[in-house]
Amino acid sequence: MSILNERIKERRLALDMTLLQVAEALGVKEATVQRYESGEIKNIKHETIAQLAEIFHCPPGYLMGWEDIPLIHYDDLSNGDVLKEDTAPYISTVAAHKDDSENWTPEELKKIEEYKQLLLAARKNKK
Structure with missing residues (x-):
């Protein structure tokens, strides 16, 4: 394989x-x-x-197989651009802040859910 x-x-x-x-x-x-x-x-x-x-x-x-780091992260969840690969073997913390008076857009919610899945996968692989 x-x-x-x-x-x-x-x-x-x-x-x-x-x-x-x-x-x-x-x-x-x-x-x-x-x-x-x-x-x-x-x-x-x-x-x-x-x-x-x-x-x-x-x-x-x-x-x-050209790169060794599987994770990518979003530097700015508001626009969802993938800017660079994560250089750590796992992601340790994430904070996403938005003014409470604003509603999350469907696109922002999708990016947050995707990022959540990355974090869960990283946590699982760390154990």
Whole structure:
């Protein structure tokens, strides 16, 4: 099995995702994702790798084995731009502040939930 196949499975499990959840996010069958993980499908399109990286909240280079740090973080949750990779092996704390008089937008809530999942995965991997 190649590093790509191993890292697809590693990130899926770290985020507590099922094969079906990944398949639905990609728009493919569950068996296809299983074949990505097992190495049965050897030539995964770069568009698919980019989609997987987005689903797994990691840089595509990490999935490919070109980078060693799987986590990326948002420096500014209000606009959701991914600015840089996390250089620590895990994320220790996060604070997101917003004036109470303002409502969270759906986009902000989505980014907060994604960041929460990264933190939970990091905590799980730290133990």
